[in-house]
Amino acid sequence: DVKVTQSSRYLVKRTGEKVFLECVQDMDHENMFWYRQDPGLGLRLIYFSYDVKMKEKGDIPEGYSVSREKKERFSLILESASTNQTSMYLCASSLVSGTLVAGELFFGEGSRLTVL
């Protein structure tokens, strides 16, 4: 089974702190994604990566950065956390497009971040 593991299920941080959210997948997937999910707003893509050291902005990249130094690991960084970044963060991975399962995202369990 594909497993996407997010390092922290629950985090509480203070405004201005630097926050790292880690995600690891064990199926050699090329693509990795970071979403945030908020009530009434649905899933919104922050950043994605289709290869090591490659990254692409999603719909809401402001205030976030990412790092992909190894294929299996994709990190989301909040340089200076703010209260409006309180949310559920979901990491996902998928096979490269062009296959029949392109678009099948495998999600981690989520990291619920509260910024005070």
Next chain:
Amino acid sequence: QKEVEQNSGPLSVPEGAIASLNCTYSDRGSQSFFWYRQYSGKSPELIMFIYSNGDKEDGRFTAQLNKASQYVSLLIRDSQPSDSATYLCAVAPNYGGSQGNLIFGKGTKLSVKP
């Protein structure tokens, strides 16, 4: 701006009935379509995908696609209380070129009453 629209619900059906979930999308060039189920407090999981016009059946689930109308639906037959969840419609803008980047609707909450 590419959009995927779903009725937020909640959609309430009695146990054993057919639940019908609907989704429209704005990008006429979209090629592949997905339904994810998300239980409360859990992450989304894929239940169906469809690429061609028409119906695709998998057990109690049927996905229906009409590209001319830019409409995709999910039917759940013999609904069970365990089907109670939020169902997310997702669209890939270009088959084979999107790198798996999906556009999600906001989801429809389904409640199946015993």
